[in-house]
Amino acid sequence: MSAVIVVHGGAWAIPNGLAKASVDGVKVAACDGFSVLQRGGSALDAVEAAVRGLEDNTVFDAGHGAVLNADGEVELDAIIMDGRTLASGAVSSVKNIANPVSLARAVMEKTAHVMLTSRGANLFAESIGMATVPTDTLVTENEMKEWRKNITFSCHSRAHDTVGAVAVDSAGNVACATSTGGIRNKMVGRVGDSPIIGSGGYADNFIGAVSCTGHGESILKVTLARLILSLVEQGKSLADSSQLSLKYMGDRVLGAGGAIVVSPSGQWAATFTTERMAWAAVDHDGLWYGLEPNERRKEQLSQ
Structure with missing residues (x-):
């Protein structure tokens, strides 16, 4: 069984000034996750490691680099899921946590619940000794400027900066993780699809x-992740399943987005209907990455 990991840094109109940093960020995260797989780590360990790296990178809107809501606060959402058992953990509207994907994993492994939200999620983080960080360490100077500039107009100019990872390990187990800071100037308490x-x-x-x-509200309306897998179950390829599902979302609710997918056999796909999506994948053939539609570049991994 070939181990594979695919990561994304958000499907949106990534400006030229962020393009290189976005691609570099997903490439590093994919390599970090793949190194976990090479050491015999599980798919679950790999997606957590990759997403933690993206949460620590201020280029993306998850953890460090998060956007601010209408009240100038950071509210973070994350999920992680184990394909072997269907165990899942999630947090929403959590504050002052640098790596919400790890808090989501703790919810999965240390509670009888799937999701904790807001104050409850933070109380749980405190109870397990997870460190909290001041809000200003999660917010870049640029985000503060953009928030002040756009708050009057309710402008969501960096709306789709979610990060995520999917992986399959050498045992054929799959896992996923997704993390986001949401959309700038969102209503307090707003939770999207992530x-x-x-x-x-x-x-x-x-x-x-x-x-x-x-677009989180659109993804929620069509339950995009499960929709894609339902088409895979019907025998369609990963790429076709993703493209058809994204087209359905566009036709039905006028929403755009992207998805990364892996199969237990090691096949993978990265598909999007937005202007750009930063993504990277590592498999036995090397490192693959892209930003523009239909772009699929390849690099050999250094030994």
Whole structure:
């Protein structure tokens, strides 16, 4: 069984000034996740490691680099799911946590629940000794400027910066993780698709694993992650399943987005209907990456 990991850095109109940093960021995260797989780590370990790296990168809107809501606060969402058992953990509207994907994993492994939200999620983080960080360490200077500039106009100019990862390990187990800071100037308490099982992500060893990105409300309406896997179950390829599902979302609710998918056999796809999506994948052939539609570049991994 060939181990594979695919990551994305959000499907949106990535400006030229962020393009290189976005691609570089997903390439590093994919390599970090693949190194976990090479050391014998599980798909679950790999997607957590990759997403943590993206949460620590201020280019993306997850953890560090998060956007601010209408009250100038950071509210973070994340999900992680184990395809072997269908166990899942999620957090929403959580504050002052640098790596919400790890808090989501703790919800999965240390509670009887799937999702904790807002104050409850933060109380749980405190109870397990997870460190909190000041809000200003999660917000870049540029985000503060953009928030002040756009708050009057309710402009969501960096709306689709969600990050995610999917992986299959050498045992054929799949996993997914998705993390986001949401959309700038969102209403307090707004939750998009990212932490919702079947929408922002889904993983099942019998089918595959998906992480989604794009317009959260649209993704929620069509339960995009599960929709993609339902087409895979019907025998369609990963790429066709993703393209058909994204087209359906566009036709039905006028939403754009993207998705990364892996199968238990090691096949993978990265598909989007937005202007750009930063993505990278590492498999036995090397490192693959792209930003523009139909772009699929390849690099050899250094030994």
